[in-house]
Amino acid sequence: MILAKRPEVDRFLSKPDTGVRAAVIHGKDRSGVAERAETLCKAITPDLNDPFNVTVLTDSDIEADETRLEEALTALSMIGGRRLVRVRLGSDKASIDKAVAAALKTHGEGGYNPDAMLVVEAGALGRDSALRKAAEAGKATVGIACYEDEAGDIARMTREALAADKVGLTSDALAVFVARLPKERGLMRQEIERLALYIGPGSGRTIDVEELEAHLGVEADASLSDAALQAFGGRPGPAQGGLRRALAEGESAVMAVRSTSIHLGKLRRINVLQASGAGAKEAAKAAGVFWKQEAEMLRQARAWSLDRLDEVQDSVNTADLMTKTTGMPEHLIAERLLLEIAVRARRLGL
Numbered sequence: 001m002i003l004a005k006r007p008e009v010d011r012f013l014s015k016p017d018t019g020v021r022a023a024v025i026h027g028k029d030r031s032g033v034a035e036r037a038e039t040l041c042k043a044i045t046p047d048l049n050d051p052f053n054v055t056v057l058t059d060s061d062i063e064a065d066e067t068r069l070e071e072a073l074t075a076l077s078m079i080g081g082r083r084l085v086r087v088r089l090g091s092d093k094a095s096i097d098k099a100v101a102a103a104l105k106t107h108g109e110g111g112y113n114p115d116a117m118l119v120v121e122a123g124a125l126g127r128d129s130a131l132r133k134a135a136e137a138g139k140a141t142v143g144i145a146c147y148e149d150e151a152g153d154i155a156r157m158t159r160e161a162l163a164a165d166k167v168g169l170t171s172d173a174l175a176v177f178v179a180r181l182p183k184e185r186g187l188m189r190q191e192i193e194r195l196a197l198y199i200g201p202g203s204g205r206t207i208d209v210e211e212l213e214a215h216l217g218v219e220a221d222a223s224l225s226d227a228a229l230q231a232f233g234g235r236p237g238p239a240q241g242g243l244r245r246a247l248a249e250g251e252s253a254v255m256a257v258r259s260t261s262i263h264l265g266k267l268r269r270i271n272v273l274q275a276s277g278a279g280a281k282e283a284a285k286a287a288g289v290f291w292k293q294e295a296e297m298l299r300q301a302r303a304w305s306l307d308r309l310d311e312v313q314d315s316v317n318t319a320d321l322m323t324k325t326t327g328m329p330e331h332l333i334a335e336r337l338l339l340e341i342a343v344r345a346r347r348l349g350l
Helices: 006-014 030-044 059-064 067-074 094-108 130-137 151-164 171-180 185-199 209-217 223-232 236-248 253-275 280-286 291-303 306-325 330-347
Strands: 022-026 054-058 083-088 116-122 141-145
Touching: 006 030, 006 141, 022 030, 022 094, 022 130, 030 083, 030 116, 030 185, 054 059, 054 067, 059 067, 059 083, 059 094, 067 083, 067 094, 067 116, 094 116, 094 130, 094 141, 116 130, 130 141, 151 171, 151 185, 171 209, 185 209, 185 253, 223 236, 223 253, 223 291, 223 330, 236 253, 236 330, 253 280, 253 291, 253 306, 253 330, 280 291, 306 330
Parallel strands: 022 116, 022 141, 054 083, 083 116
Antiparallel strands: none
């Protein structure tokens, strides 16, 4: 069956029908797909790291051995509860599409463990996709296409996220902020989080357009953003200088790591969009790149492949954890991260 309307999609993701055995969530916005899949998976089993009830497979796993998906769907829970089989597809290979479609169809018809829930995350699937057809045609299977959020949805998401931190925007400021956000949901979340930090979590403050513009206006030239830009561009000296300048201005090392993650996310978004056929300038705009940085960001995107960015993401995640748990000097953790990225960039020819 097809779920298209936002209320019915949200209702299903938070409380899936027990008669549904499989769901395919797909779309160009991979972070939006991942966010919705995460919500659904947590509704199936709260602990997504449970080795007894959760199996995670990628297209590489299935390509290497197609029986792995069948085995995962056939397995029974050893400790009770509903089993979750989560498949993350990163490519659009027809052979993988057909293999997963066949398993989904059989599972939907009750051919495997009926208490297992199959959740598939994929990029934009065309109407000729066997996987999409199978999900939409079955009575016990669901197909959910993720499209770009509309302005009203973005405004609602922004209000809810800010309200959770007990801060807010006036109606005029909200309209300005929504218009300036990048299109990818993951980047939206990061920008909203940055805004909440700027206003002051728990402060109860609501800011107007003038104060919002002060935040947005410095964003492109902020020292932390510049430090990340320099690092991914292979310039360790300027990256280090930008970080130290930001810290002297009162910024935190935690925010430095977060700014690095945001920059990485924009490069990833550009690569994904271009791989889907978007033009370079179109991809940069959709990723929320400031126009003055467009040429440099596109230069970096040509060198940083998705695989290379995944490697750096691991370093960013590690640095983020270290700033919060190890007790090490935070500025040294952030500085080491930027220098590591700059060295990697130079090896890529930047």
